[in-house]
Amino acid sequence: MQAAIPIRKSLFSYDCIRTESLHFSSPVDLLYRIIDILETSSISGERVKGPDSKFWAAYKKISGEYDEKMVQNYDGSIDTIMLFAGLFSAVNTAFVIAMQPNPTDTTNDLLVQLMQNVPWNAQQPVVLSASVAYSSSKIWMQVLAYTSLTSSLLAALGAVLCKEW
Helix, strand or coil: CCCEEEEECCCCCEEEEECCCCCCCCHHHHHHHHHHHHHHCCCCCCCCCCCCHHHHHHHHHHHHHHHHHHHHHHHHHHHHHHHHHHHHHHHHHHHHHHHCCCHHHHHHHHHHHHHHHCCCCCCCCCCCCCCCCCCHHHHHHHHHHHHHHHHHHHHHHHHHHHHHC
């Protein structure tokens, strides 16, 4: 009589080994061999012995699920932070560029001043003053714009570093 022992190869497939091909002296030896394979198998997962093993197994399962959800939530939040920090930095950069004085206007003003104040036979160099005068409110607006741009770029950098970690 040919008996077959099912042996699990993977999660979804089974193969059968005929007991005649395994040369065991008795069925007890066969059972010891099966028990040895089951004890060293990684299919069933870790087994913890002790009175608290059920508690810690349940805790491990629940905390793993909670951690997985938390990581997914933070991952989505970090993606959103990176998106808005990048968009805010782009818009803020446009405003910073628009607040800068036009360099051609400054050059033209200095050339006009040079042409009006320099005698053509002068031996000394003429000191020109810049014709652009900034009000304190304009300076504060530029300071706030640059501070805002710096902080949004740092937020984007922090989000990228957090995402990579």
